[in-house]
Amino acid sequence: MTDDRGAFTIRVPPVTGRLEVVSASYITVLEGYAQEGASRPEAVLIVAPEIGIGGTVHDEANIALPTAAIRLLLPDGFRGRFREILDASSDRSWKCECDARAAFEMREIPQIVGARLEVTCAGFETLRAAAPSRATGPYRWD
Amino acid sequence: MAVASPTEQKAAGGARAETQLSESRPNNSAASAPAQGTALAVSDRLSGRVLDCDSRAIAGIQIRFRLDSGANAKDERAASAPTTTPSP
Numbered sequence: 001m002t003d004d005r006g007a008f009t010i011r012v013p014p015v016t017g018r019l020e021v022v023s024a025s026y027i028t029v030l031e032g033y034a035q036e037g038a039s040r041p042e043a044v045l046i047v048a049p050e051i052g053i054g055g056t057v058h059d060e061a062n063i064a065l066p067t068a069a070i071r072l073l074l075p076d077g078f079r080g081r082f083r084e085i086l087d088a089s090s091d092r093s094w095k096c097e098c099d100a101r102a103a104f105e106m107r108e109i110p111q112i113v114g115a116r117l118e119v120t121c122a123g124f125e126t127l128r129a130a131a132p133s134r135a136t137g138p139y140r141w142d
Numbered sequence: 143m144a145v146a147s148p149t150e151q152k153a154a155g156g157a158r159a160e161t162q163l164s165e166s167r168p169n170n171s172a173a174s175a176p177a178q179g180t181a182l183a184v185s186d187r188l189s190g191r192v193l194d195c196d197s198r199a200i201a202g203i204q205i206r207f208r209l210d211s212g213a214n215a216k217d218e219r220a221a222s223a224p225t226t227t228p229s230p
Contacts, residue, residue: 002192006199009189012207021192022204032190034207043190047200082197088190112195 048110064102075114
């Protein structure tokens with residue numbers, strides 16, 4: 001359990017592993033990385049409110065694209081926001097694929113200002129657009 | 143290509159597509175999952191901090207250690223409700 005400064009100490013086995021938060025409200029964005037046999041610097045975990053999003057993907061002719069894939073991208077220079085040393089922190093990524101109706105759902109993603117959604121589909125240009133947040137919506141990208 | 147009609151649906155269930163967690167590893171690290179049967183009798187203490195995206199400390203949140211091998215994921219702590227406090 002973290003204290004008022006967000007600090008924690010945890011007993012872990014001497015093997016390679018990762019640290020993440022367990023929370024109903026927050027999701028881990030940068031997780032702690034502990035390598036077996038190496039010195040273990042302070043782990044800095046970055047978290048964000050957890051949200052879920054969903055939608056559909058179609059082309060300009062409004063034809064559904066069930067083979068599209070969606071990925072959440074952290075903001076450019078995200079690590080540069082922090083003064084802390086993040087050598088023992090590693091990125092997570094979030095992605096999903098559309099179903100047969102071209103619908104997608106990402107139930108557990110971080111709400112981060114500046115994050116983007118990247119939509120890829122064979123034969124189409126990659127689309128990158130601002131990721132939705134709980135504070136705004138509904139959404140449509142053309 | 144366009145993405146239309148997304149809806150925010152935290153904790154909604156039922157769709158086929160699901161969020162997948164992929165992990166990136168620091169460049170200088172090699173996979174080193176323990177061999178089968180490795181005893182985990184010895185423990186280390188690991189310290190750190192939890193911050194939000196605005197560098198504010200997050201107090202009262204539980205931390206879990208997960209073995210690098212997904213199949214052997216190991217919870218070290220249970221969940222708890224978090225609160226947010228400003229960094230000193």
